[in-house]
Amino acid sequence: MKHHTPFHAPHRRAGALLPLAVATALTLGLSGLAHADTGKLLLTGGVSTIEGAAGGGLSPWAVIGTQATEGETGFSAFVSHAKTQDYGLNVAGAAVAFNNRVELSLARQDFNTGVTGTLLGLPGLHLRQNIFGAKLRVAGDAVLDSDTLMPQIAVGIQAKQLESSGLDSTLDALGAKRSGTDVYVSATKLFLAQGILVNGTLRATKANQNGLLGFGATLGGADNGYEIQPEISVAYLIRNNLAVGFEYRGMPNKLQRAGNAAGLGDGLRGDAWQDIFIAWAPSKNVSLTAAYVDLGRIVPATTNNKRQNGVYVSAQFAF
Structure with missing residues (x-):
């Protein structure tokens, strides 16, 4: 990127009420925690996504997380931790679920x-983002309707x-704004006898690189409206406690036009x-x-247009 672009802005308190509100909800949930004797079948509640919701690593599923039924x-x-050639991402989070119906x-x-x-x-620049999520199961039961x-x-x-x-x-x-809201609908189909899970999610979003590069863009007349992006997950249960799978998550490309107007060509292009x-x-x-x-490419203007490939590891503890 060009070095004459201004980078410094006055510090502003970002999202201070958001973590407090969620922490209060999680505390209330824990105060009434009812531990299941059997809980859900292994892995049928998904794992934690990088945004906190239950699903795969990248995409939320329709399942409600935790072991509660x-x-x-x-x-x-x-x-969770992800590392590519040029970037690193650390994520931590928590969720509370009620009646296998609502997840915060x-x-x-x-x-x-x-x-x-x-x-x-x-x-040494780090970009930090807080995400509050709420999910409501509106129809079906992945296990009972398998x-x-x-x-x-x-x-x-x-x-x-x-932040x-x-x-x-x-x-x-x-x-680009520093706050935004995604809305999504997910459908999860579990074929229990075959050991196959399929999920499809449609997300309305303005987020650039999941929000880490802000939300939307207006420079150069860039489209600043919501876009509908598809997300697909497929998992195969090798045995009752081991699964392999694939995920695809579409991403808006709102910064490309703005980057072009700033003289960066495709230097801000994003990929799925x-x-x-x-x-x-x-x-x-x-x-x-x-x-x-x-x-895909994340700020290719500074990374020689490389695709960012790497590894991801995550550990979840659910009760």
Whole structure:
């Protein structure tokens, strides 16, 4: 990127009420925690996504997380790490579920900008984002309906707040906001006898690189409206506690036109995210996930147009 672009903006308190509100909800959930004697079948509640909701690593599913079944309250917590050639991402979060119907989640992302921050004159720059999620199961039951064609269906919302950083003035110049809200609907079909799970999600979003580069853009007349992006997950249960699968998550490309107007050509282009994963549940309360990820190009102007491939690992504890 060009070095004359302004990078520094006054520090502003970002999303202070968001973590507090979710922490209160999680505390209330824990105060009434009813631990299931048997809980759900292993891995049928999904793992924790990088945004906190239950699903795969990249995409939410219609399942409600934790080990709680109908009439119970459950809790889960997770930590995740992804590393590509030029970037790193650490995520931690928690979720509470009620009656296998409602899920509330909170995730905090810490993105190491690596070489991009250095080339921008901001070595060591980290982008931090807080995400509050709510999901409601509206129809079906993935396990109970596994011998029918009826999927489990859920609707969800994710409110995202990017904390203030040295990148604020750049985002302002591009016309990108530091907060945004995603809305999605997911349908999950479990073929239990065959050991196959299929999920499809449609997400309405303005998020650039999941929100880590802000939301929307207006520079150069860039489209600043919501886009509908598809997300697909397929998993195969090798045995009752071991699954392999694939995920695809479409991403808006709102910054490309703004980057072109700023003289960067395709230097801010974004691509879809995808992974190949393996998930293992050594016990009903613990699941471990490892994946090969392809996050496409992230700020290709500073990374020689490379695709960002790497590894992803995650651990979830659910009750």
